Amino acid sequence: MANLKDLADHLGLSQATVSRALNDYSTVNATTKQRVLQAANHLNYRPNTSARRLATGRAGAYGIVLPKADNLLMDPHFVDFLSGLTTAFAAHDLDIVLTGAEGIQAYQRFANTGKVDGFILSSPKSDDPRIRLLSEMEVPFVVHGRCDVDLDYAFYDIRNRSAFRDATNLLLNLGHTRIGLLNGPSDAIFARDRLKGYTEALVTNDLIPDPTLVMHDMMTEEYGYRATGTLFAQPSPPTALLCASTLVALGATRRLRRDGLTVPEDVSIISHDDCLSSLKTENFSVPLSVTRAPIRDAGTEIAKLIIDLSRGAAIADIQKTVPVDLIVRASTCTAPQARS
Amino acid sequence: MANLKDLADHLGLSQATVSRALNDYSTVNATTKQRVLQAANHLNYRPNTSARRLATGRAGAYGIVLPKADNLLMDPHFVDFLSGLTTAFAAHDLDIVLTGAEGIQAYQRFANTGKVDGFILSSPKSDDPRIRLLSEMEVPFVVHGRCDVDLDYAFYDIRNRSAFRDATNLLLNLGHTRIGLLNGPSDAIFARDRLKGYTEALVTNDLIPDPTLVMHDMMTEEYGYRATGTLFAQPSPPTALLCASTLVALGATRRLRRDGLTVPEDVSIISHDDCLSSLKTENFSVPLSVTRAPIRDAGTEIAKLIIDLSRGAAIADIQKTVPVDLIVRASTCTAPQARS
DNA sequence: TTTGACATTGAAAGCGCTTTCATGAATCGC
DNA sequence: GCGATTCATGAAAGCGCTTTCAATGTCAAA
Numbered sequence: 001m002a003n004l005k006d007l008a009d010h011l012g013l014s015q016a017t018v019s020r021a022l023n024d025y026s027t028v029n030a031t032t033k034q035r036v037l038q039a040a041n042h043l044n045y046r047p048n049t050s051a052r053r054l055a056t057g058r059a060g061a062y063g064i065v066l067p068k069a070d071n072l073l074m075d076p077h078f079v080d081f082l083s084g085l086t087t088a089f090a091a092h093d094l095d096i097v098l099t100g101a102e103g104i105q106a107y108q109r110f111a112n113t114g115k116v117d118g119f120i121l122s123s124p125k126s127d128d129p130r131i132r133l134l135s136e137m138e139v140p141f142v143v144h145g146r147c148d149v150d151l152d153y154a155f156y157d158i159r160n161r162s163a164f165r166d167a168t169n170l171l172l173n174l175g176h177t178r179i180g181l182l183n184g185p186s187d188a189i190f191a192r193d194r195l196k197g198y199t200e201a202l203v204t205n206d207l208i209p210d211p212t213l214v215m216h217d218m219m220t221e222e223y224g225y226r227a228t229g230t231l232f233a234q235p236s237p238p239t240a241l242l243c244a245s246t247l248v249a250l251g252a253t254r255r256l257r258r259d260g261l262t263v264p265e266d267v268s269i270i271s272h273d274d275c276l277s278s279l280k281t282e283n284f285s286v287p288l289s290v291t292r293a294p295i296r297d298a299g300t301e302i303a304k305l306i307i308d309l310s311r312g313a314a315i316a317d318i319q320k321t322v323p324v325d326l327i328v329r330a331s332t333c334t335a336p337q338a339r340s
Numbered sequence: 341m342a343n344l345k346d347l348a349d350h351l352g353l354s355q356a357t358v359s360r361a362l363n364d365y366s367t368v369n370a371t372t373k374q375r376v377l378q379a380a381n382h383l384n385y386r387p388n389t390s391a392r393r394l395a396t397g398r399a400g401a402y403g404i405v406l407p408k409a410d411n412l413l414m415d416p417h418f419v420d421f422l423s424g425l426t427t428a429f430a431a432h433d434l435d436i437v438l439t440g441a442e443g444i445q446a447y448q449r450f451a452n453t454g455k456v457d458g459f460i461l462s463s464p465k466s467d468d469p470r471i472r473l474l475s476e477m478e479v480p481f482v483v484h485g486r487c488d489v490d491l492d493y494a495f496y497d498i499r500n501r502s503a504f505r506d507a508t509n510l511l512l513n514l515g516h517t518r519i520g521l522l523n524g525p526s527d528a529i530f531a532r533d534r535l536k537g538y539t540e541a542l543v544t545n546d547l548i549p550d551p552t553l554v555m556h557d558m559m560t561e562e563y564g565y566r567a568t569g570t571l572f573a574q575p576s577p578p579t580a581l582l583c584a585s586t587l588v589a590l591g592a593t594r595r596l597r598r599d600g601l602t603v604p605e606d607v608s609i610i611s612h613d614d615c616l617s618s619l620k621t622e623n624f625s626v627p628l629s630v631t632r633a634p635i636r637d638a639g640t641e642i643a644k645l646i647i648d649l650s651r652g653a654a655i656a657d658i659q660k661t662v663p664v665d666l667i668v669r670a671s672t673c674t675a676p677q678a679r680s
Numbered sequence: 681t682t683t684g685a686c687a688t689t690g691a692a693a694g695c696g697c698t699t700t701c702a703t704g705a706a707t708c709g710c
Numbered sequence: 711g712c713g714a715t716t717c718a719t720g721a722a723a724g725c726g727c728t729t730t731c732a733a734t735g736t737c738a739a740a
Contacts, residue, residue, distance in 0.1 A: 056695085089439075
């Protein structure tokens with residue numbers, strides 16, 4: 001395994017010029033640069049990352065801290081998110097460092113060791129203490145989602161509120177007046193935003209939101225199944241369902257079918273679709289109408305954002321909220337009572 | 341951000357002693373050790389990882405290389421696997437480095453830079469070239485699963501063959517003679533092993549395996565749905581189904597229900613269960629009978645294995661094949677034709 | 681011919697840690 | 711009470727790279 005010294009000796013040059021050549025400094029002669037590059041390639045030279053890091057002070061990696069009892073890692077969405085992240089990082093020769101650790105001070109510990117240049121925060125809580133801590137430490141970070149803190153921070157988020165407002169409106173236009181919402185966990189911001197959009201649409205249409213139609217929980221298949229059971233056991237059950245994820249929608253349809261209800265004739269469904277690669281909504285028995293926002297995109301976008309941020313971009317320029325498509329397929333139709 | 345020199349100056353000691361104290365050398369006086377530890381804690385000192393790596397030559401991290409167009413990251417199992425891995429690593433203050441890269445030489449590039457001390461290989465192909473490369477490079481690595489190479493390498497695997505043999509036997513004992521197998525991708529070793537176990541059981545019971553009853557594909561929900569459709573469109577459809585994953589089983593049950601078939605009266609189902617945290621088989625409408633092997637355990641075990649391996653354990657001691665439980669729940673019963 | 685600007689390169693000082701080797705001081709056996 | 715150990719510490723070399731600063735040589739301008 002050749003090192004810089006070997007390479008320099010081999011070329012009869014100083015380490016300095018070789019290093020400069022490899023890092024494409026303009027001050028080094030074009031022909032020597034060529035020579036160096038060739039020799040490096042020939043000797044299969046790879047600069048030692050630790051040495052370079054030590055010299056430059058930059059790690060070339062970004063961290064994701066996974067609390068031990070994390071529901072992040074219980075989340076199939078995380079895989080697709082990671083996928084987007086790593087492909088985008090690969091192009092810049094950056095890595096992502098996954099570390100399991102307990103408590104908020106893990107971030108501090110981690111950043112201070114210089115292992116990473118910054119962090120990516122997933123599933124932020126409403127008043128997430130990590131934001132304050134990292135801001136104070138002046139460590140670059142990008143949040144996937146948003147929080148309720150009066151701090152300026154970089155984030156990437158989708159328009160959850162308008163997405164669910166639009167979806168609700170569509171159902172209302174189809175004549176549905178009792179719409180169930182199988183939402184995500186109540187302490188998640190995205191769930192709160194979706195609830196806002198849903199409520200907003202109802203209120204705008206002079207309907208009084210019925211809290212018994214709204215459920216909150218971790219977005220598993222079973223939750224979809226159970227919550228649907230609960231909703232339809234009510235005296236006046238909904239005629240339409242809004243689901244927070246495709247897995248939830250899957251559970252919901254399973255329950256509906258068990259109970260002899262058909263989609264969309266008896267019940268319309270709109271689900272939020274993160275475009276998980278192992279669960280495609282267009283291939284559902286009844287192709288699902290969805291609010292569509294590929295979570296993979298979040299990964300690739302956040303990669304770009306944190307790179308910009310590390311290069312000194314203003315935080316205000318690293319705040320992105322992207323729109324969500326509403327795709328109508330076969331799981332939505334006119335409400336039963338609105339049909340002749 | 342204090343460094344070693346600051347700390348040493350502050351204590352009136354040399355960097356050497358402080359370093360030794362922090363690394364718990366026995367040669368340093370107990371009271372000074374105390375003093376150092378306290379001061380370090382007080383000054384919130386964290387040794388710089390790059391410097392330490394450079395000095396020791398060890399990275400304190402293991403790598404997972406994700407090919408760009410990877411189906412690893414399309415796999416919900418991967419999340420649970422990672423979860424196990426990181427929690428086990430956290431206890432040893434090790435990290436995992438995720439890197440996106442194309443081609444096999446990515447491993448070489450990656451190891452040579454000293455970013456990681458070794459690798460974890462997922463979804464090995466039958467004659468996986470990575471094994472040979474890494475063996476030659478003498479870089480520690482543990483394979484999740486097994487390959488068809490005549491090299492000695494460290495691995496962790498579950499007894500796929502006996503698991504599916506047992507499951508098939510159970511179904512045979514219940515009187516089923518036509519058993520569908522919704523297997524994983526045909527180029528995956530685990531799928532091949534499962535097929536072996538399945539075939540073995542049939543042959544042992546004097547049945548001729550019918551290739552039209554065996555399907556291979558990526559283990560998605562849709563695959564379960566479609567393949568089940570195909571199987572039951574046959575002139576003599578199966579009375580039992582063996583599924584390679586819970587997502588596949590989910591798709592299968594969806595299809596069966598659509599086609600008006602009930603589980604287990606019309607069709608018995610046994611699925612392999614990796615115990616994904618977002619999809620629990622015990623909560624299926626009809627609780628699933630399963631061959632059970634938590635993939636999370638694979639993560640925690642592999643973490644231990646690679647640590648041992650790096651410490652110089654013999655490869656022969658780092659080859660683990662764990663048994664799989666067969667759990668009978670409500671999705672299996674006597675074959676229809678075997679009932680009076 | 682002298683001078684200054686420019687283009688290339690090298691020497692060497694770090695980056696922050698570990699670890700070998702040397703050095704005193706204290707302790708022991710006899 | 712003296713050499714031989716043991717204990718505890720410090721000085722300093724090095725890990726492999728980057729980067730500042732100085733030192734060449736070259737060439738056009740004066």
